[in-house]
Amino acid sequence: MIRAFVLAAALATAPTLVLAQEAAAPAAEAPAAPAPGEAEFQAAAMAFGARIQAMGEEMQAAVTAAGGDAAKQDADLDAIEARYQPDIDAFIAALEGFVQQQAASSPESERAEMLAELAEAGPQIRAVPGQVRAQIEAAATAPAAPAAPTPPAS
Numbered sequence: 001m002i003r004a005f006v007l008a009a010a011l012a013t014a015p016t017l018v019l020a021q022e023a024a025a026p027a028a029e030a031p032a033a034p035a036p037g038e039a040e041f042q043a044a045a046m047a048f049g050a051r052i053q054a055m056g057e058e059m060q061a062a063v064t065a066a067g068g069d070a071a072k073q074d075a076d077l078d079a080i081e082a083r084y085q086p087d088i089d090a091f092i093a094a095l096e097g098f099v100q101q102q103a104a105s106s107p108e109s110e111r112a113e114m115l116a117e118l119a120e121a122g123p124q125i126r127a128v129p130g131q132v133r134a135q136i137e138a139a140a141t142a143p144a145a146p147a148a149p150t151p152p153a154s
Contacts, residue, residue: 037101044094051087055080056132063140077137081129088129092122 058080066073099118103111 037098041094041098044091048087048091048094051084052128052132055084055087055129056136059133059136063136073137077133081133084129088126092125095121095125 059077062076062080063073066076096118099114103114106114
């Protein structure tokens with residue numbers, strides 16, 4: 001169960017370009033007997049990671065295409081976020097379903113903790129598009145690193 005939350009947290013905080021790698025890593029470490037619904041949830045998490053990766057690539061292309069036009073960039077990024085919102089909602093629903101299924105068959109002492117972690121994960125996942133957008137916008141406005149001097153020829 002903890003792996004599901006680790007995966008959700010990784011998706012919520014990983015930089016855009018490594019999301020697919022982060023989502024794939026837990027699948028390689030799957031236990032011999034996964035919990036009921038775990039494989040389906042892992043598949044949903046991997047699909048979500050791929051969608052967030054695609055969203056990041058679209059956002060990057062939109063920032064580049066805007067060429068410094070802040071109004072166009074904002075409008076394009078808003079449209080991209082809106083288009084991916086159903087993916088976020090679907091992943092949160094998958095996470096909620098998985099956790100609730102696991103909580104139903106867990107001891108009472110674990111159930112409260114699982115549901116508390118679920119309550120924390122939703123806002124983190126909902127924040128992913130904004131985090132990705134902020135990273136891309138920050139990278140676009142960051143000054144270019146100075147070129148390293150070339151050593152003289154001997």
